[in-house]
Amino acid sequence: GAGVSQSPSNKVTEKGKDVELRCDPISGHTALYWYRQSLGQGLEFLIYFQGNSAPDKSGLPSDRFSAERTGGSVSTLTIQRTQQEDSAVYLCASSLRTGRYGYTFGSGTRLTVV
């Protein structure tokens, strides 16, 4: 597609429920990133996929968080047993292998855990 697409744009869930956030990167972009932005905070790195290499999961805050990328394209970020502190905007970005122009971000998913 023309840009990075994320869905849903907003999600309200009850504490303890599982949620899935989806990211559809720009066609041809081999690198895909997930970041989290809490209110008033900078972007916190979560996970990074590059082609067929093993993902860099070093930013995932707990084992309740996981992500996968199927077929080198669409990615799903899953949060199990959501907690209130998981409330944030989850941003996905993609880039070419050698990103001369940095990343292109999606519009994010605003997750609210009540």
Added chain:
Amino acid sequence: EDKVVQSPLSLVVHEGDTVTLNCSYEVTNFRSLLWYKQEKKAPTFLFMLTSSGIEKKSGRLSSILDKKELSSILNITATQTGDSAIYLCAVEADRGSTLGRLYFGRGTQLTVWP
């Protein structure tokens, strides 16, 4: 631990003023520094800087990197209300031939009053 620090955290000016936003970093294996503008959810790319002392310009915005001082500035001249946004600085760590992980600062919230 790698980190990126931006200052000021917030800034309020009137239309026509010139502003300078600062970014300093401590990142192992520095590769590039990027500036983004975030108005609602998706940050949009402004500049990527890799070489020290070379100014990049786009209209009223310009930026320069000082690798000796481990810092960068973003200048906006003749500010307009449409410049109101959060300006994010990010530093990329080297991953060889591929675009690496970005470390973000907390951003500078710029408000331009008419």
